[in-house]
Amino acid sequence: xxxxxxxxxxxxxxxxxxxxxxxxxxxxxxxxxxxxxxxxxxxxxxxxxxxxxxxxxxxxxxxxxxxxxxxxxxxxxxxxxxxxxxxxxxxxxxxxxxxxxxxxxxxxxxxxxxxxxxxxxxxxxxxxxxxxxxxxxxxxxxxxxxxxxxxxxxxxxxxxxxxxxxxxxxxxxxxxxxxxxxxxxxxxxxxxxxxxxxxxxxxxxxxxxxxxxxxxxxxxxxxxxxxxxxxxxxxx
Amino acid sequence: xxxxxxxxxxxxxxxxxxxxxxxxxxxxxxxxxxxxxxxxxxxxxxxxxxxxxxxxxxxxxxxxxxxxxxxxxxxxxxxxxxxxxxxxxxxxxxxxxxxxxxxxxxxxxxxxxxxxxxxxxxxxxxxxxxxxxxxxxxxxxxxxxxxxxxxxxxxxxxxxxxxxxxxxxxxxxxxxxxxxxxxxxxxxxxxxxxxxxxxxxxxxxxxxxxxxxxxxxxxxxxxxxxxxxxxxxxxxxxxxxxxxxxxxxxxxxxx
Amino acid sequence: xxxxxxxxxxxxxxxxxxxxxxxxxxxxxxxxxxxxxxxxxxxxxxxxxxxxxxxxxxxxxxxxxxxxxxxxxxxxxxxxxxxxxxxxxxxxxxxxxxxxxxxxxxxxxxxxxxxxxxxxxxxxxxxxxxxxxxxxxxxxxxxxxxxxxxxxxxxxxxxxxxxxxxxxxxxxxxxxxxxxxxxxxxxxxxxxxxxxxxxxxxxxxxxxxxxxxxxxxxxxxxxxxxxxxxxxxxxxxxxxxxxxxxxxxxxxxxxxxxxxxxxxxxxxxxxxxxxxxxxxxxxxxxxxxxxxxxxxxxxxxxxxxxxxxxxxxxxxxxxxxxxxxxxxxxxxxxxxxxxxxxxxxxxxxxxxxxxxxxxxxxxxxxxxxxxxxxxxxxxxxxxxxxxxxxxxxxxxxxxxxxxxxxxxxxxx
Numbered sequence: 001x002x003x004x005x006x007x008x009x010x011x012x013x014x015x016x017x018x019x020x021x022x023x024x025x026x027x028x029x030x031x032x033x034x035x036x037x038x039x040x041x042x043x044x045x046x047x048x049x050x051x052x053x054x055x056x057x058x059x060x061x062x063x064x065x066x067x068x069x070x071x072x073x074x075x076x077x078x079x080x081x082x083x084x085x086x087x088x089x090x091x092x093x094x095x096x097x098x099x100x101x102x103x104x105x106x107x108x109x110x111x112x113x114x115x116x117x118x119x120x121x122x123x124x125x126x127x128x129x130x131x132x133x134x135x136x137x138x139x140x141x142x143x144x145x146x147x148x149x150x151x152x153x154x155x156x157x158x159x160x161x162x163x164x165x166x167x168x169x170x171x172x173x174x175x176x177x178x179x180x181x182x183x184x185x186x187x188x189x190x191x192x193x194x195x196x197x198x199x200x201x202x203x204x205x206x207x208x209x210x211x212x213x214x215x216x217x218x219x220x221x222x223x224x225x226x227x228x229x230x231x232x233x234x235x236x
Numbered sequence: 237x238x239x240x241x242x243x244x245x246x247x248x249x250x251x252x253x254x255x256x257x258x259x260x261x262x263x264x265x266x267x268x269x270x271x272x273x274x275x276x277x278x279x280x281x282x283x284x285x286x287x288x289x290x291x292x293x294x295x296x297x298x299x300x301x302x303x304x305x306x307x308x309x310x311x312x313x314x315x316x317x318x319x320x321x322x323x324x325x326x327x328x329x330x331x332x333x334x335x336x337x338x339x340x341x342x343x344x345x346x347x348x349x350x351x352x353x354x355x356x357x358x359x360x361x362x363x364x365x366x367x368x369x370x371x372x373x374x375x376x377x378x379x380x381x382x383x384x385x386x387x388x389x390x391x392x393x394x395x396x397x398x399x400x401x402x403x404x405x406x407x408x409x410x411x412x413x414x415x416x417x418x419x420x421x422x423x424x425x426x427x428x429x430x431x432x433x434x435x436x437x438x439x440x441x442x443x444x445x446x447x448x449x450x451x452x453x454x455x456x457x458x459x460x461x462x463x464x465x466x467x468x469x470x471x472x473x474x475x476x477x478x479x480x481x482x483x484x485x486x487x488x489x490x491x
Numbered sequence: 492x493x494x495x496x497x498x499x500x501x502x503x504x505x506x507x508x509x510x511x512x513x514x515x516x517x518x519x520x521x522x523x524x525x526x527x528x529x530x531x532x533x534x535x536x537x538x539x540x541x542x543x544x545x546x547x548x549x550x551x552x553x554x555x556x557x558x559x560x561x562x563x564x565x566x567x568x569x570x571x572x573x574x575x576x577x578x579x580x581x582x583x584x585x586x587x588x589x590x591x592x593x594x595x596x597x598x599x600x601x602x603x604x605x606x607x608x609x610x611x612x613x614x615x616x617x618x619x620x621x622x623x624x625x626x627x628x629x630x631x632x633x634x635x636x637x638x639x640x641x642x643x644x645x646x647x648x649x650x651x652x653x654x655x656x657x658x659x660x661x662x663x664x665x666x667x668x669x670x671x672x673x674x675x676x677x678x679x680x681x682x683x684x685x686x687x688x689x690x691x692x693x694x695x696x697x698x699x700x701x702x703x704x705x706x707x708x709x710x711x712x713x714x715x716x717x718x719x720x721x722x723x724x725x726x727x728x729x730x731x732x733x734x735x736x737x738x739x740x741x742x743x744x745x746x747x748x749x750x751x752x753x754x755x756x757x758x759x760x761x762x763x764x765x766x767x768x769x770x771x772x773x774x775x776x777x778x779x780x781x782x783x784x785x786x787x788x789x790x791x792x793x794x795x796x797x798x799x800x801x802x803x804x805x806x807x808x809x810x811x812x813x814x815x816x817x818x819x820x821x822x823x824x825x826x827x828x829x830x831x832x833x834x835x836x837x838x839x840x841x842x843x844x845x846x847x848x849x850x851x852x853x854x855x856x857x858x859x860x861x862x863x864x865x866x867x868x869x870x871x872x873x874x875x876x877x878x879x880x881x882x883x884x885x886x887x888x889x890x891x892x893x894x895x896x897x898x899x900x901x902x903x
Binding site for chain 2: 742857860861862863864865866867868869870871872873874875
C-alpha cells in the first residue's frame with residue numbers, strides 16, 4: 001500500500017533519513033521504533049507529504065505522492081503535539097475538518113471516539129482552554145473521524161490518562177482488524193505488544209530492521225517487545 | 237478553501253489583540269479628529285499612524301500568528317488539501333481580519349469626519365499597506381524556521397521599509413545631488429510601498445505644493461488618473477509578488 | 492450794429508467756456524458719441540454719458556474734462572482698441588463700464604491709459620475683460636479709487652496687469668478690486684505713492700508686483716490666492732502695514748517675495764496658508780514685527796544673503812516649517828517671537844522661555860540643500876532626524892535662534 005524507495009532527507013549536514021526503504025501493506029500494524037532523533041517523525045512526515053525527500057520516492061497505492069495530494073484523503077494522522085487555533089471551539093474544529101474532508105470520501109464519519117472520550121459534551125469549549133490531554137483526544141478523534149484506510153499515529157498515547165489510552169488502543173485494534181494499515185510511533189514499547197504485527201527499528205536515519213513481530217520474538221526468544229528490542233540492541 | 241478562510245477569520249476576529257488593535261485605532265482616530273481644529277489636520281496626523289503603526293502591527297501580528305499556528309498548519313497539510321489553498325486561506329484570513337479592523341478603527345472615523353478625496357485615498361492606502369505587510373510577514377515566517385528569527389526578520393523588514401529605505405534615499409540624494417534625481421525618486425518610491433502610499437496621500441493634500449519641483453514631477457506622474465491606477469497597480473503588485481514568493485517557499489517547505 | 496452782435500456773441504462764448512458746461516451724450520440727446528462731445532467740450536466741462544453701449548474705437552481726452560457715466564454706460568473696445576487715452580491733466584473718469592480692449596503682445600493696450608499727465612482721477616468704474624485696466628505712464632498725483640477690474644486671464648502672455656504704473660509719482664490707489672489679470676497692481680519706478688485697501692485676488696502671477704519703487708506704502712490690502720503672491724524687489728523704504736496675504740499656494744508662491752529690499756517695514760500683516768509666508772533674498776534692515784504667520788508651508792524663508800533684519804514680536808502658528816535658510820551664518824535677529832512649536836519652559840514666569848528656540852529644523856535644512864528630499868516629507872525618517880537634532884543641535888545654524896521666545900501668543 002505504501003512503498004518507500006531509497007528515501008533520503010538531509011537537514012543541513014544531518015541526515016534525517018538515509019536511504020530508507022520500506023513496504024507497508026493492508027492489515028498490518030507497524031510500530032516505528034527508535035531513539036530520539038532517529039528519523040521516525042521525518043519518515044512519517046515524508047509519507048504525509050509534509051517533508052519532501054531529497055532523493056528517492058514514496059508511492060501510495062502505486063502512485064508517486066509527489067504529484068498527488070488527494071491520496072491524503074485515505075490517511076488519518078494524529079500528530080505528536082496537537083495545537084489548534086486558540087479561539088476555535090472543539091465543535092468548530094470538527095466541523096471544519098468535516099468541511100474539508102467529508103464530501104471527498106463519501107464514507108460516513110466515525111464519531112465513536114468522540115463519544116468514547118466524552119468530547120461531545122465539550123463541543124463549545126475553546127481550544128485555548130483545553131489541557132494537553134484533551135487536545136490529544138481531539139487529535140485522536142480527528143484521525144479516526146473519516147474512516148481512513150491508513151492511520152498514522154505519532155506518539156498516540158503520550159499525555160493521555162490510562163483510561164483514554166485504553167480506549168484508544170481498543171480503537172486501534174478494531175481498525176486493524178478491519179484490514180487497515182496502522183503506523184504507530186511510540187516510546188512506550190510495553191503498550192504496543194498487543195497491537196502490532198510488524199516492527200520497523202530506526203537509528204540515525206537508517207532502518208535497522210523491518211520484521212514481523214512473530215519473527216522478532218522467534219529470533220530473540222523474548223515474548224515482550226521491549227525485551228526483544230533490548231536484546232537486539234545488546235547484540236550489536 | 238473558503239471554509240478554511242472562514243474558520244481562520246472567525247478565529248482571528250475573536251483574538252484579543254485584534255480586538256484591542258481595533259479599539260486602539262478607533263480611539264486614536266476619534267481623538268485626533270476631535271483634538272485637531274480641522275479635519276484635514278486630523279487626517280495629516282492620522283497619516284503617521286497609517287504609515288507606521290499599521291504596517292508594524294500587521295507584520296508582527298501575522299508573523300506570530302503563523303508561528304503559533306505551526307502545528308495546526310502541519311495538521312492541515314496532512315489533510316487532503318493543496319498547500320496553495322491552505323496558504324492562500326491563511327493569507328486571506330489574516331489580511332481580511334486586519335483589513336476589517338482597519339476599516340472599523342480608521343475607515344469609519346475618516347468617513348465620518350473627512351469624507352474627502354484625501355480621506356478615501358488614505359483608506360485605500362491603509363488597506364493596501366495592511367495586505368502588503370501581511371504578505372511580508374508570511375514571507376518572513378516561511379523563510380525563518382525559528383520563531384524568534386522570524387519575528388526579528390519581520391521587524392527588520394518593517395524597519396527597512398519605514399526607516400532604513402528613506403535613509404538610503406537621503407544618502408543617494410546627497411551623493412548624487414548634482415544630478416537630476418526626480419525620475420530616480422519616482423522609481424525609488426515604487427520600491428517602497430510605505431513611501432508610495434505616503435506620497436499618494438500627500439499629493440492629494442494641499443501640502444503637496446511644498447514639495448517643489450520634485451513634487452511637480454510626482455504630480456505629473458502619479459497625480460493623473462493613469463498615474464493613480466499605476467500606483468495602485470504597483471501596490472497590488474507588491475501584494476502579488478511577495479505573496480507568490482512566500483507561497484513558492486511554503487510549497488517546498490519541510491514542516 | 493453787426494459788430495456789436497459779434498462782440499456780444501464772442502463774450503457769450505467766452506462766458507460759456509469760463510463757466511463749466513454740461514454736455515449730455517445719449518441716444519436721445521443731440522450728441523450721440525463721446526468723441527464728439529470731447530471735441531465740442533472745452534476745459535472744465537462735464538460730459539454726461541447716459542446709459543447705452545458706445546463703440547467709439549479709441550477716444551483721446553486731450554482737455555481737462557470730467558467724463559461722467561450715468562448708470563454705467565458701456566464703453567466697448569471690440570477686442571481691438573485702447574478705449575480711453577488720457578493726454579491732458581485734471582481729467583476725471585467716473586462711473587463707466589469699460590469692456591473688451593484689444594490684446595496685443597507688442598503694445599500694452601489699456602482700458603484707460605494716462606500719458607504723462609497729472610491729477611487724473613479714475614473712480615468707480617467697472618472694467619471687464621480688459622488687457623491692461625488702468626495704465627499710468629509717467630504721471631503724477633493721480634487717484635485710482637473704487638474701481639472693479641475683472642479679467643479672465645488664461646496665460647501670462649495673453650493677459651495684462653490690472654493697475655499698471657510706470658515711472659510715476661504720488662499716486663493714490665485706493666479701494667480697488669482686481670482679479671483675473673496677470674499682475675493685480677504693477678509698480679515700476681513709482682515713488683511716494685500709497686496703495687490702500689485694495690483687494691487683489693486670483694491673478695495669474697502677482698497680486699502686487701513692485702520694482703524700483705522707493706518710499707511707497709501699501710496698507711490694509713488683501714492679496715489672496717494669486718499665482719505667486721506679492722513680489723517686492725530692488726526697492727528701499729517700503730512700508731507694508733496691516734495687509735492680508737492669504738492662500739498663495741503653489742510651487743513658487745509666496746505671501747511676499749522680497750528681493751534686494753532695504754530699510755523697509757513689514758508690520759501688522761497676516762500671512763495665512765501660503766507656501767512661503769515671506770521669502771527674503773538679499774534683504775537688509777527690514778523690520779518684521781507684529782505679524783501673524785499661520786498655517787504656512789514655510790512661515791519665512793531667509794536666504795543667507797539677507798542681513799541685519801529684525802524679526803520680532805510675531806506669532807508663528809501651525810506652520811509646517813517656521814524658518815528655512817540655506818546658509819549656516821545668519822545675521823538676523825529672531826528674538827521675542829511666539830512659536831507654537833516651542834517646547835521649553837519658563838521657570839521665573841516672566842512669559843519668556845528660559846531656553847532659546849531654534850526655528851530651523853534639520854529637515855528644512857536638508858530640503859533647502861536638496862529639494863528632492865521633500866519627497867521624504869512626513870516620513871518616519873525625517874521626524875526622527877528632527878527630534879535628534881533638537882536634542883543635540885549639530886547641523887542647524889548656531890546663531891539662528893530666538894533667545895527670548897514668548898510663552899504665549901501675542902494679541903495681534
